[in-house]
Amino acid sequence: MDGRTNTEHDVRYTEQGPVDGGTYLLVHGLGGSLEQWSEIARQVGRSARVLAVDVPGFGRSRTATGAFDVGSAAAAIARFCAAKQVRDAVLVSHSVGCVMAAQVAALAPERFRRLVFVSGALVRASDLTQHPSRALRDPLLGLTVATQFLAGLIPVPHALLTAMARSATLRSALLRPFVADPRALAGDLLVETLTGAGSPAVLRVLFTAKAIAYDTMLRSVRQPVDLITGDSDRLITDEDRRLLRGLVDVHRDEVIAGCGHWPWLEHPAELATLLIRSGLDDDV
Template sequence: MDRWSQTEDGVRYVEHGPVTGGTYVLVHGLGGSLEQWSEIVRRLGHSARVLAIDVPGFGRSRTATGAFDVEAAAATIARFCAAKQVHDSVLVSHSVGCVMAARVAALAPERFRRLVFVSGALVRASELTQHPGRALREPLLGLTVATQFLAGLLPIPRQLLTAMARSALLRSALLRPFVADPRSLDATLLVETLTGTGSPAVLRILFTAKAIAYDTMLRSVQQPVDLITGDADRLIADEDRQLVRALVRVERDVVIDDCGHWPWLEQPAELADLLIASGSGADD
């Protein structure tokens, strides 16, 4: 990935591609960093301008205390988009990042013509974080949600990433909750996209989950939305995708075969092609 830059108010970002081919703004998911989009940035950047950012409180902007506020982070991202003269763009988000994207789009609707939620139809998972007792009724989903939060909380040491890259057995043992086929992952891309993950801010999000109105934030989205989901995503069922359709105006609902919760790592070529289609407005 291109060398990253940083604004005066601390937003770390990568900008790649020509300014004449449309613009994509990429927002990572829970505990992630802009590095998760590495291959997507390269592929989209052949024909479009791409901005991948660290959500304030994550990536290199994480703090030891885990300080994080959804409203403040969304306002910071909106100011960043204004400073970078983002207009008529596609706002792409992953997983829990769809809540952040929805809030940013509500603050600056004139800057985005379409949103793409990658692995973002998390209606039941969101309800479970707000009402933990429901995990008794859906124990498998509860365990999966807990695993996602734990993984997002803890930074992954470089040594462990390197070990996973070298060992299909270790990948299978550690990454099974997140991907469909850990053994098939590209080793180099695994290290690159998971570098910089983990932030104490994940714990703050968990503790304040009841104050994050998932339904309300999604209902505020004025733009059309595309859903992209892996067929083996353990957090998202057909029911979730149907529930999201009741909250936002979904124009495309695409399922990627042989893919779990991390399409940017598992199926980056197909994901990039789908994002290009979203940017062009082409039919599926």
Template structure:
């Protein structure tokens, strides 16, 4: 298991918390950054939040402005009655870019956030300067090997089933507290909790504990997971969208990802030779937490490919 590389010797740099109404409240963190550079918009995955980017975002601010949003039902974006499906979140991201970002953005999406970024790039290409896909949710190749983490696959299958998912989440919440929930999620994603900055772990635990609308958050998680499973199971439209992307793409995948097998990333790279592909040995599902410095070097090295022509 890789040891996280911590930005600035392990010190975390806070951004400014902000909220915007996009058919409901959306929380985001503006990390600031270089005003004359590109804007990076960071999109978390299923069960994630703006805290997933705390180690990585400061490494981009010398190059451009950096913002990280919480999708509805995650982080500090209370869900209310809004849907949290993948198509609904694509529309939220589109509105966010229109309202918050000046000009086309570089979208950086992890896991489900990568899928959302791909679909947005096809829906509204004028809003996207480039795509950075970090272990994105991808369809498996037809002859893929069995995933390394069968237990995780079974759990997500359970979440996808109406009624079953609700019982699973309720039972788990009664059985374990916020600290154990955070620890288990980190381990599932391939991160050693003991190697993380204690302040980041503490803030992640506090975020889980402070969520007011627990029932709504659970509903959003289940809605998002079911929508994600649907897109991946009936993948023809998703594959067509991937082929329709016209902006530059950087695909980065951890070789030890137990949630999205590296075989899926290799297959995507083979199908899309114009995409730049980087594979990280010994890294799991969230390279922005495990190897932020190495990841930033790859992203910034690729960034000139997104420069407007002419």
């Protein structure tokens, strides 16, 4: 990732782009790290200020015990935003990171004018994590959710990332639950964006899922929300996107063709273009 990595108020971050072009704050998803936004930060950073952060407990801030608390992590990011004088910004989050983004936006509403949920319409998946027995009604969704948690739990060895980058067969075998076409992925970007992924804090998230008021957190969002979803995302259906509209004020609902749950890796140029549009437009 371009831009020097620093730490501010216990939040590891990278910053790039002109300060007079608007500001984007990028928050990764479950088990991710700020590195997942590498190409997005480079492209959006050509015209705007981009701050990508490690959610405390993930990325290089992960601990062996998996210590993590949603409220404390959100408060740390809010303090970070104050220190970096974030104003009138676009808050972008991926997947389960939308819950963290909602918390941050509720703590510091004056700092954000818009939120973007990338692969974040996880209404049914969230309900399933809070009520595991409901997986019996939709075993395929239950298996997909379990796979996401397992994949995010263990730090990925660099040797495995390198092997996947070189082998389309290995990518297809390991990444099929997450992306639409594993064989088409750029190997160098795969290594870069998945470096730092995996944290035992994922287990903590799973164990405390019933205490995370998903609906309440999202309803606290007062800013307009844009949705960006891959058309082949195994976790999100049209029904999820419809249900999310009952929780937040959705202004734009974009779908990326030929894309799964990881648009930042599968279609970074298209995702960056949509994020830039979100930063420029306040209307539907």
